[in-house]
Amino acid sequence: MSLTKLSISYKCVNSIGNSLNLKEMMEEFLRTFIKQTDAISGSFYVSRVANSCEELISLGKKNLFNIDSVKKRLYKKQIILEEVDTNISLLAYKLQKGCMIFLYSNRSDFNFITSILDSLKNKIEVNIESCINVENLKEQIEEATKENLKKEKQLFEQLKMSQMGELIGNIAHQWRQPLNIISTASSGMQIKKELDILTDEDFKEYTKSIIENANYLSSTIDEFRDYIKDSNKEKEIIVQERLKMATEMLKSSFSIENINIIEEYVEKERLHFKLVLGDLLQVLITIFNNAKEALETKKDLDYKWIKYSLKKTKYTILITIEDNAGGIDESIIDKIFNPYFTTKHQARGTGIGLYSAYGIIVNKLDGKLYVKNTQFGAKFYIELPLNINYII
Template identity: 35%
Template sequence: MVNPLDFDRKTSNKRETLKYVQQHKVPTSSYEIGKFGSGYRFVYPIIKNNIYLGLISLTFSEEAITKSLMKQYDVLSNFIIKKDMFDKDFLKNNKSYKDAHFAGFIHNKTILEDLKLESKKKIIDIKPSYEISKKLYELGQKKEASSIFVNEKDSIVTVIPIYHNISNMYEGFVSIISKGETINLLNTNYYTILFLFIFLYLSVMLLFLQQKIKAVLDKELTKQMIKKDQQLLEQAKMAQMGEMIGNIAHQWRQPLSAISTIASGIKLNHEFGMLQENDIPKNMDLIVDNTKYLSKTIDTFRDFIKEKRVEKEVIIQDRIEESLKIIQASLENNHIKLIKNIDYQTPIKYKMIPEELAQVLINILNNAKDAIIHKKIEDSWIKISLIIKSNKILITIEDNAKGIEEVNIAKIFDPYFTTKHQSQGTGLGLYMSKTIIEKHLGGSLSVKNSENGALFTIELYRQ
């Protein structure tokens, strides 16, 4: 640990995160441009005996992020940053940056050299064409995460906007270009998730490092510090990119699996001459429904962060039916009977954000399905009921998977708690479901064991 001033690393006007932590004494992070380059900065205050001693700043350069991504996957990635975000002296002294295809943006030219070393190809073979670059900048100007398919060389073009967490200023975007003869829309989702997981992994490692730093302090004071830090983290989790990544991945796993299963089944039946013509429209509809759900999930979580959620009056039965339609194929493939106890003759109207209820229902249905598969239940079933009781709307989901262990049932809604293997669950699905029902819809979500298995109950108060 050294004094940064000894190495002439004085903080510049662009490093708002350092000033923010110095002023507010709380951790923060953001994309920033420093004295020697740009990337993501994570800053943590050092406090002992309630006295602010200083701060710790950890950075991950854009070159390190893109190089790691391109080393593992067949993609071309770069950070496209607005030119006015850089000081003129910085651009004059740093020869790594050059003007991008379109005015007002610059990018790091060493990225292509990194990719050249990894792919063993010439720059001209991997450098994006003008047409692809044009699509990138068109998407980037929308200032939201999105992907499109470009016919030229079967390319998938993806952009992820970059905002400063403190000033909320739009600084540019991350570009990802996937290439290959066999690339399709499923690959777009796959690579996007993997890219986002890289950021989640870095965030987790930084939090682990923070705990190690605290261990050197006095034990009694450390206990108090950990308690305070955890309270701050709980309050900030909904606004952190790491939680958004985890939730998107949790929501996408089943739809992606369903799409893959349907596509593989069609291909296999075609190879063995067993493909029936009337099977194609049904399977294509299921793929479209799942891809629409993936797109809606991104919109939902983007709205969570930007706090621009729009409520409208919906029919509860319709929202339930749309959720069941998405998961129906997965249940049938695993020989799970779906029992519906729903009155469709009397529409029940409710004002809400439409995608949120579907997200909760699919979370619970997926958990029920996973429990049945894990326990190898024969004659398995899942029953969903819609009941009107006084001024309450009750939605219950019950399975016959023999219930949840008593030691786990009290922790089932805790963040990051999961009974599944790490590769199958993040522990965020039920936590987010409870948050949506209780904080967004003003209802309640509870669980208990019935005679058959787990019984989840959603209570909404009639408006």
Template identity: 50%
Template sequence: MLLNELSVSFKCHSSIGNSLDLTSMMEEVIRTFMQETYAIYGASYLLTNGIEKIISIGKEVSYNIDNLPNKFNDDILIEKYNTHLNILYYKLENALIVFIYDKNINLNFIIAMYKNFKRKLNLAIDSCLNVMSLEKKNYELNILTNNLKEEVKKEINLNKEKERQISEQLKIIEMGELIGNIAHQWRQPLSAISTLASGMQLKKEMNILNDKEFFDDSNSIIKNTQYLSDTIDEFREYIKQSHRKKDLIIQKRFSSAIKIVTSSYKEENIKIIEEFMEPEPLKINLIAGELLQVFLSILDNAKDALKNSINEVEKWVKYSIKKSSKKVYITIEDNAGGINEKIKDKIFNPYFTTKHQSQGTGIGLYNSYDIVVNRLFGKIYVENTKNGARFIIELPLIE
């Protein structure tokens, strides 16, 4: 196996099972597999009760999914979508994965990789389904809780004996609520343990696990298991976390992105320059991680463009965050020479991914466009400067 194929296989393998939420877990798997194998569209379906879409990424395309489970003689099915695209279907025990590739991409390594990950994918999906079942039971217990609380009020007014009986019933219901809290509180450490253990196993199988990595990962697993143990006594006072949107500081989100890319930028001798940073904290309402993903995508594309640039001057990326009226303007500029005007209006198109890799564009920019425009109700566009390309993001601020 080539080094590049080994890297792709490791990244795809590591994306499996990092969450006990089925949608989040499959979104990470589909997104990683698409980025690493240059798919232009990816989707996953649940097969436990008919065919139910879990997640899809990329431009929506029309294909008949209803009769596919009956067509499989093997786990893999390949169909031609049109003259330049192929659809790859991969059937699991309880799920179906769909990817669309350019016809020029060799699918042999990709198919072999999918088959090698079959067992882990099945286990990860089964774990998510078990959590979903637990959450359903918790929901039913919550309904029962509300009903019983009303009954408690009535029984207290009748007599003390019934009050004692209702008190016993409430203990059972509180236990049900406790189970629901455990399911949420333990997701992150359990995912971390699963990731570390699977990573150690993969490295061991490839004979690349050294003593330092073994002890570091083992200590992390021990730390997470100790955390699980320590939180048992705190569950009754635990406030259930919400997956809803919350207010975040844009400057902090961007600083986090800079920290993530700093090492890779240093390897390529790329300087990061802050032109202007608004001193006033700028708040925006969104799900944590979405804006960070946009920043990382643009910064990664700038790095790729500079890496492939023949410009011999000092390579740099400049950024600024400014407030104007009720909006914030975020700019990220590089000195890689700019984007060809003939293709500049196509860089947010997912079909552009496999044909212009040297431009540093692809599915990441398409996802960034989707997040900024469709989820954050802002704008994102690119313009050429005398130095290179400048991405501009406009976002509405919280009043």
């Protein structure tokens, strides 16, 4: 073989397999092969499944041949070499996963060209197979990812429904006292009216009590409506108000378990942040409930508490929630934000609550969520960046 032909072969060999993207890989090879062998044009047809062949790349002049006829004849032959007209010849070369078709001048050295293709055939086929395998693997990963996201979404919905069920129970408990007061006041007015002893002062006192408690009932409805209806609605909020809403929605169920919610410190300056209302409430409720469940296991603990604080630091809005349940085992503290990790009995826990909270704070809000053990128990830290508006 002459040095010129050896150089051509070397350049063609080096143009194969430089990408795992099939189109990119074959385009680089075709460009090199066309240039080095003085081809007029070159095309690659890929066969990903049996009895199918689709054009992936076409370089140079438009095809001057019937591709369907060529593909049919290649099923029985490795190479087709024929004149297209008096000046141009077609060279079709079959591969395991497709074929290459070139147009050349009739004066070309076809023995040399086909000998190069024969020497490159194995490497071309191996790399085509690798590229197709990568494509298939990517498709499988995408399908698996979609399926996992679908399952996660279902679990998140289950979590949300579970939390809503708890909140409905809280609201029912919160409403008992004001409903009793309204009932007592209205009954008192009716009795005094019937006895003709209802004074103007009595009337004012009764109506004031009814209005105050009716307003309280209305506010709890508004809170619950915000949690459900606005859960996917982006708004600028006051962080203090979101924190207060979370504690108000939970305090009844906590008091039943003799758990005290203590405000340790709340920043006086109104802290603005733009986010989805339901997201922040979901995070806060998840962490508060996590602390509540830990405290429920401490039967011998006389005084149970959950302390929260809200502070503005130089760069962040910092929310902390601490309990006195004794802390998290050091062997698992780094795993509690992992998906499906739970220390609860399988019937009670899905392991998705803290994972969901972590995803909201870290991935949606570009913040931080972490936990540390203190001398009393576990302390969760939520850091939100200052002076940034998020469109989620």
